[in-house]
Amino acid sequence: MYNPAFESIQIASIYGKIACERTWRWNRGSIPFEDFDLWYIWNGEGEIVLNGNKQRLGRHQCFLFRPGDRVDAWHHPERPLTVTYIHFSIDSITDEFPGLLSNHEFRTPFYFEAYLERFVHVMTMKELNHHDEARLLLRLILLAFERECVSALSSLTRSNHPHYAVMTEIAALIRENPANVNSVAELAERAYLSPRYFSLKFKEVMGQTVERYIIEKRIERAELLLSTHGMSVGEVADALGYQNIYYFSKQFKKVRGISPSKI
Incomplete structure (x- = not known):
């Protein structure tokens, strides 16, 4: 289903792929997010407290933090996190992403990860029309995330088939x-x-x-x-x-x- 929020995405300059430091922590429990932040875990293990709910962090998990979310997170120093993060906003505060869960563990992340890698490359190299391509890539990233979320809610979906x-x-x-x-x-x-x-x-x-x-x-x-x-x-x-x-x-x-x- 078409979502007008995709048309009003504004990409920020906060993005990247990083291997988190051994002593890394995320202390935002008392500071709510003002915009959106997409966060994907390539490797590592840890824990997160999202709006008061504690859960584990692990490979292939993706989070979409929304305005108002409060987050505390940390990882195990022996198994540090490697993450891609993309900060963005939308023009209208009434726009939302109702099909997207707050977090989801990808079963088939190949294409999703390719989009993430391309996004970081395009934004880093800043070649001709890079910002237009980056916006299209972010739409693809969010659409892929939405598809995975919808699949997770339906045990009858074909993509859940073992073959x-x-x-x-x-x-x-x-x-x-x-x-x-x-x-x-x-x-x-x-x-x-x-x-x-x-x-x-x-x-x-x-x-x-x-x-x-x-x-x-x-x-x-x-x-x-x-x-x-x-x-x-x-x-x-x-x-x-x-x-x-x-x-x-x-x-x-x-x-x-x-x-x-x-x-």
Whole structure:
């Protein structure tokens, strides 16, 4: 859902990635935050008291401190924290981020961490249009955080599936190279699963059978080649691994509702 707060973000000059000193502490229990502060833990362990509630600090946790929040925090000297922090404000005090929890532990932080690293790099190097890129990156960071928070509140979300990562990786492989997907057995071998179990889990994650997914991605590619590359129906069928142009045309019409020669 669209949130106008994303449009009114103002980035401050307080940002960075830092390995906290052994004696580091955060003593803000009596000083409420005036703006927003996003705080992500890469490594280390510690404890935090947020608005009177004490909890542990650990790897892959992300906090969004809001105006009025009061924080005390410390870490274990033998396991010091490494954190990225981004301070920002929003123009209107009525704007909020209702979809964002105060804190959340990421299950799949890869892209989120890439956004954080890029944000710090862009703001540090100050290259052409760096501030515009930084604002877009911060929006991506907050959107990724929101998605993780929503997922945490729903036990039915696909991203919580134990095979989510491997199935989405294989789905990406099919999308990138639909012509060379030879068999379900080969895909199952990549996932270290039996073909039957792989097919079952792929459908649970992707919402359709792997066979159907392969066909759809081949037809999508065929439509693009026909409409924008000037290739003939026979050339496209051959490029996508169809041995029979009649079978390709029949499958294309079944999926798209029209003959490929009409594209």
